[in-house]
Amino acid sequence: MSAIDSLPPLREVIATHDLRAKKSLGQNFLLDLNLTAKIARQAGDLSACDVLEIGPGPGGLTRGLLAEGARRVLAVEKDARCLPALAEIADAYPGRLEVINGDALEIDPLAHLTPPIRVAANLPYNVGTELLVRWLTPKQWPPFWQSLTLMFQKEVAQRIVAQPGSKAYGRLAILAQWRAETRIVMDLPPQAFTPAPKVHSAVVHLTALDQPKYNADAAVLSRVVAAAFNQRRKMLRASLKGMAPDIEDRLVAAGITPTQRAEEIPLEGFCALAREVAR
Structure with missing residues (x-):
């Protein structure tokens, strides 16, 4: 039996730890472990990589990343209510999961990660775009990450991959496509989440280029x-x-x-x- 099978279902985890999603934290939990495993697979072969996850919540995607073979996962979670549930996952995967309780906008994860590094996250809606812009605009390029596999509201995902001539095309598309290959790899309906948001979601995969596509400051x-x-x-x-x-x-x-x-x-x-x- 694999470690993921020895852990209780996520609905049970949420009930045990009273983890009702908070709107103020942009939380919408993904409870289907088949879906979280599928998202983890979109990040590619993780066996030789450290993975940064932002906003793991009760740990659905965290379990997927570890079960799919991630060398190590660093999970940054602002909501202290989620820590006991994440500690249970850490116990099931000894030495492979580190959890930091804090704000992803204020923490430097590089002190806790060993390259090569990939980022995979069901980003909280209220900080998702800001984090993406930060990851796309470091002082040095190439960045610390090889790839980003991120869930956004579908409207934001479409802005990242948009082409000229479309209403979605704008600053975010140029910022992302100048330095990365971008593509939408999954669509998710509101019903996949608890609570169900009012919007559809999508997973975007960005692969960092060694150099920007065109020369510019x-x-x-x-x-x-x-x-x-x-x-x-x-x-x-x-x-x-x-x-x-x-x-x-x-x-x-x-x-x-x-x-x-x-x-x-x-x-x-x-x-x-x-x-x-x-x-």
């Missing part, structure tokens, strides 16, 4: 993209006029028509414009 690219999409209905010559007095000339030099709008410009075009602005 990260800070300049970020400024250009933010300015362009903050006024996405305006023509670029208007939304970017604060970037440089001769912004129309720079747009043309980057191969962009000044009357185009942000959502029409592919990643390569924004990188070319960032290079022109940097000059």
Whole structure:
């Protein structure tokens, strides 16, 4: 019998430890261990990797990651009510699970992890996008992680993989696709969660590239993209006029028509414009 089979069902764990999901913590628990194992498999072969998990809750995905062979899992959980349930999992997998009680936005996990590192998490809705942006914008690239396998609201997942010309295309798509390969690997209905959220969810897998797809200064690219999409209905010559007095000339030099709008410009075009602005 495997260790995961020796642990009680998650509904029983939740009842035993009175783990009612808290809306204030963005909690929606995934209780189907077949689904959590499937998500863990989307992260690839974990046998030679440490895995960072944010917001494990009662430990459904944690159990999946360990059962699928993760070398070690570091689980960061803000809700102290979940710690006894996670301690039971740690006992079932001796030496392979470390749990930190704290806020993922304030903790440096690298002190507890050994490369290669992958991140896999059913991210709390209220901090998911902020964590992703942090992981995509470190001071040094390549980042500490090889891949990210993350669950988001489906709308956020679609923004990460969006292509030019779509309403979902924006800053998050450019940020993610500049430095990573991105794809949606699973869709989950509200009924898969307890309590059921009002929205569908999706799992996105991002694989870090050794180098960004196109040359550009990260800070300049970020400024250009933010300015362009903050006024996405305006023509670029208007939304970017604060970037440089001769912004129309720079747009043309980057191969962009000044009357185009942000959502029409592919990643390569924004990188070319960032290079022109940097000059």
